[in-house]
Amino acid sequence: MKKFKVTVNGQAYEVEVEEVDTPAVSPAETIPSPHQTAAAPAVPSASAPAAQPVVQEAPAPKGPIPEGAVVIKAPMPGKISALKAEAGKVIHRGDVIVVLEAMKMQNDITAANDGTLQEIRVSIGDNVKTGEVLAVIVK
Template identity: 65%
Template sequence: MKKFNVTVNGKTYEVEVEEVGAPQKAAAPAAPAAAPAPSPAAQPVQKAPAAQPAPAAPVVPKGPVPEGAITVKAPMPGKISAVKAESGASVKRGDVLVVLEAMKMQNDITATADGTLHEIRVQVGDNVKTGDILAVITQ
């Protein structure tokens, strides 16, 4: 056992911490001890395997935004649950481009202008932050 002083909110506490795997000191018995009972064979402690990093999601090409193009940005952080339009399609203002799930609600993200959908920059399952470009519309 090791003793430490820990201060929490201005109050000091003395704590004892047991080291794992360290031999323990035998406490002085108060009375004669009886013969110890046979103990089952100790099982070796196995360490959990190291966590593997999750494989990176495939990256959608994100080239420069064409001059004069209109970008449709994420209004809030969330996860893309559906892509409703394809690159090259003609879109009108108000057409649903993607569905963004945020706080257990489905939010339709719509085209902000008429034009041609130059590219969709997200895929189903992507996590987006506020202001991330979801789509690019050219006129």
């Protein structure tokens, strides 16, 4: 861990930075002298690896939705913070199926109809988009 003092908009912050598998570089290149007043533009080193974009694989498509099934969709983008029901269980209208965290608020996503919860198509920690299928209920 290395400690640095950073000033942002006149406010001084002390930060710790962990060095992770970086090529050996002389300290003169990585830590500027505290007496420098003007920052020189950084020149990329030929030995430094280029940043690679993070590519996420698309989730595998789920099975088809049975005819006549009720689909519970995400009303807003957010992150799944809890699963409150299990696939195969009988549920009633208004029962909480999943909890969706959006804008630091916990939103209960409830069953729209009575029936059997055929499947939950999300897991805790998944990020979902508006309209994404969360669960399928069969009558």
